[in-house]
Amino acid sequence: MSSNHVVTFNQARRVAIFGGTHGNEMSGVTLVNLWMGNGGEIRRKGGRDQALHHQPQGGGEVLPIRGHGPEPGIYRRESQFNPLFNPSAPGGKDLPYEVQRAQEINRMFGPKGSADAYDVIFDLHNTTSNMGCTLILESSKDHFNLQMMSYIKKAIAPASCPVLLNEDPRLKYATVRSVAKHSVGLEVGPQPQGVLRSNIFEAMRIILKHALDFIELFNEGVEFPPCTVDVFKVSERMDYPRDANGNIIAMVHPNLQDCDWEPLTPGDPMFQTFDGKTIPYEGVGAVYPTFINEAAYYEKQQAFVTTRREALAANAIRKV
Amino acid sequence: MSSNHVVTFNQARRVAIFGGTHGNEMSGVTLVNLWMGNGGEIRRKGGRDQALHHQPQGGGEVLPIRGHGPEPGIYRRESQFNPLFNPSAPGGKDLPYEVQRAQEINRMFGPKGSADAYDVIFDLHNTTSNMGCTLILESSKDHFNLQMMSYIKKAIAPASCPVLLNEDPRLKYATVRSVAKHSVGLEVGPQPQGVLRSNIFEAMRIILKHALDFIELFNEGVEFPPCTVDVFKVSERMDYPRDANGNIIAMVHPNLQDCDWEPLTPGDPMFQTFDGKTIPYEGVGAVYPTFINEAAYYEKQQAFVTTRREALAANAIRKV
Numbered sequence: 001m002s003s004n005h006v007v008t009f010n011q012a013r014r015v016a017i018f019g020g021t022h023g024n025e026m027s028g029v030t031l032v033n034l035w036m037g038n039g040g041e042i043r044r045k046g047g048r049d050q051a052l053h054h055q056p057q058g059g060g061e062v063l064p065i066r067g068h069g070p071e072p073g074i075y076r077r078e079s080q081f082n083p084l085f086n087p088s089a090p091g092g093k094d095l096p097y098e099v100q101r102a103q104e105i106n107r108m109f110g111p112k113g114s115a116d117a118y119d120v121i122f123d124l125h126n127t128t129s130n131m132g133c134t135l136i137l138e139s140s141k142d143h144f145n146l147q148m149m150s151y152i153k154k155a156i157a158p159a160s161c162p163v164l165l166n167e168d169p170r171l172k173y174a175t176v177r178s179v180a181k182h183s184v185g186l187e188v189g190p191q192p193q194g195v196l197r198s199n200i201f202e203a204m205r206i207i208l209k210h211a212l213d214f215i216e217l218f219n220e221g222v223e224f225p226p227c228t229v230d231v232f233k234v235s236e237r238m239d240y241p242r243d244a245n246g247n248i249i250a251m252v253h254p255n256l257q258d259c260d261w262e263p264l265t266p267g268d269p270m271f272q273t274f275d276g277k278t279i280p281y282e283g284v285g286a287v288y289p290t291f292i293n294e295a296a297y298y299e300k301q302q303a304f305v306t307t308r309r310e311a312l313a314a315n316a317i318r319k320v
Numbered sequence: 321m322s323s324n325h326v327v328t329f330n331q332a333r334r335v336a337i338f339g340g341t342h343g344n345e346m347s348g349v350t351l352v353n354l355w356m357g358n359g360g361e362i363r364r365k366g367g368r369d370q371a372l373h374h375q376p377q378g379g380g381e382v383l384p385i386r387g388h389g390p391e392p393g394i395y396r397r398e399s400q401f402n403p404l405f406n407p408s409a410p411g412g413k414d415l416p417y418e419v420q421r422a423q424e425i426n427r428m429f430g431p432k433g434s435a436d437a438y439d440v441i442f443d444l445h446n447t448t449s450n451m452g453c454t455l456i457l458e459s460s461k462d463h464f465n466l467q468m469m470s471y472i473k474k475a476i477a478p479a480s481c482p483v484l485l486n487e488d489p490r491l492k493y494a495t496v497r498s499v500a501k502h503s504v505g506l507e508v509g510p511q512p513q514g515v516l517r518s519n520i521f522e523a524m525r526i527i528l529k530h531a532l533d534f535i536e537l538f539n540e541g542v543e544f545p546p547c548t549v550d551v552f553k554v555s556e557r558m559d560y561p562r563d564a565n566g567n568i569i570a571m572v573h574p575n576l577q578d579c580d581w582e583p584l585t586p587g588d589p590m591f592q593t594f595d596g597k598t599i600p601y602e603g604v605g606a607v608y609p610t611f612i613n614e615a616a617y618y619e620k621q622q623a624f625v626t627t628r629r630e631a632l633a634a635n636a637i638r639k640v
């Protein structure tokens with residue numbers, strides 16, 4: 001597929017915004033609650049004269065969806081939800097709640113891979129890491145998403161909006177948002193679990209505004225020309241140093257803490273043991289760590305992920 | 321009691337350090353785990369030639385105690401633990417785990433108010449608020465604790481170490497540490513729940529070092545002269561603005577967020593509603609907010625507490 005080729009997609013008539021996949025990530029929970037009460041802010045025009053607004057059946061819609069995760073404020077292990085999502089698994093009332101809920105989402109917003117699936121799902125997350133506003137892309141071939149992310153990056157400049165590409169099947173987790181034709185993860189931080197910070201709330205809100213503006217323009221027939229999108233491609237998961245019993249024996253080094261997206265080169269301090277020794281990074285070449293010291297990833301034995309920078313070419317897109 | 325009067329106390333032979341009253345506050349959990357493996361760092365001399373070291377029975381001791389709260393990493397509501405602590409309540413296997421554990425602590429480290437009670441209990445906590453290293457004092461008449469806090473403040477200067485005085489029965493919660501003759505709460509932040517940050521870990525460790533040094537000097541017979549201790553006395557709990565259904569409709573204002581211990585004067589921005597309106601502080605005179613936007617206090621309907629500054633006089637102290 002050459003970069004001169006214009007890729008066409010159907011109108012994005014059905015858009016969902018998930019807040020509360022993790023119920024203690026309060027920005028998304030709060031925004032979606034707000035929009036369920038009053039959807040004016042996420043209402044957009046679509047097609048020619050047709051209003052794209054919040055209506056669960058028919059027409060165009062932007063649908064805020066609350067918490068297919070647990071009750072807000074209650075911590076639930078990551079492993080109890082996302083990784084268990086397998087839309088093709090057999091159903092049944094004996095399955096864990098989260099799996100039943102994932103299957104229900106697949107029925108409501110998928111089925112995954114089908115023509116009936118939702119066009120776009122935004123999945124709102126917070127992180128305790130200093131990641132700013134990060135867009136998560138699950139396929140480097142999704143020209144619709146690449147164009148959307150390019151649009152958002154330009155719209156919020158000079159603020160930055162890193163794109164994290166995670167398409168390596170060894171490293172990625174199944175996500176419920178992936179039932180849609182185009183799924184976008186949004187991670188905004190730093191924010192502790194269970195806390196709502198105004199700066200993080202507003203940052204997430206602005207990203208969503210630009211994303212919905214993009215969809216509206218696309219639906220109105222705007223053609224987006226070819227472009228290049230700088231992304232950070234997930235390379236490797238790094239665990240905390242551990243003793244023979246599996247207990248953590250070191251912390252993220254103060255020089256690395258909060259330095260998401262900044263280069264880490266061989267020899268740079270990476271961990272600090274409880275007795276004060278520095279453990280340096282010993283990989284090959286510069287990497288760009290992110291998800292540094294994320295609370296939810298201790299249980300995944302992940303202190304951070306390394307990424308490498310790439311520039312992805314996005315073809316021109318327009319609606320069919 | 322005049323300030324010239326020297327207050328005498330018995331040697332502080334039995335000292336306990338609680339880490340993990342809240343299992344997702346990782347600094348205390350980690351320090352206590354470390355010291356249970358190797359107590360050298362918290363070992364101190366006591367009496368004349370007698371080693372004060374970690375030995376559960378007899379002699380002097382500094383005893384690290386892990387998690388009378390839940391499993392580390394698992395969130396448990398505050399209300400399920402501390403406020404239920406009532407050492408005089410009837411026992412029984414039908415009581416919630418946390419109440420049984422509190423009664424067990426009272427048997428092990430109390431009984432509260434008795435001569436057999438532990439001399440000092442340190443209770444290690446983290447907060448998501450920007451409170452730095454905060455010492456929590458439960459009585460303005462506890463000259464031993466006042467002298468200890470004065471010692472710590474001088475030892476860590478020019479770094480600061482605010483003392484939060486909470487002795488108002490309408491505002492304080494029962495704490496398990498209060499079974500000891502002298503109980504000290506330590507809140508160090510900001511740190512998200514479930515995260516271990518090296519800067520917060522080291523800050524807590526240093527406070528404990530100075531506290532144990534003070535106890536060692538006291539036990540060796542040093543007399544501490546009268547002094548004055550600046551404290552922030554809890555004044556009022558402030559809830560988030562809510563609608564008629566009890567739902568939160570505003571966030572801590574960005575001008576107030578992270579500004580623990582800084583003056584808030586009438587007219588200053590306090591909250592920001594989700595539709596962008598500023599709600600100012602309308603109290604009387606300057607207050608000093610703290611526990612601003614603490615994750616664990618949403619359920620207590622508390623956005624922050626206000627405090628007022630006071631200078632407390634501590635009498636001279638020495639051992640009997």
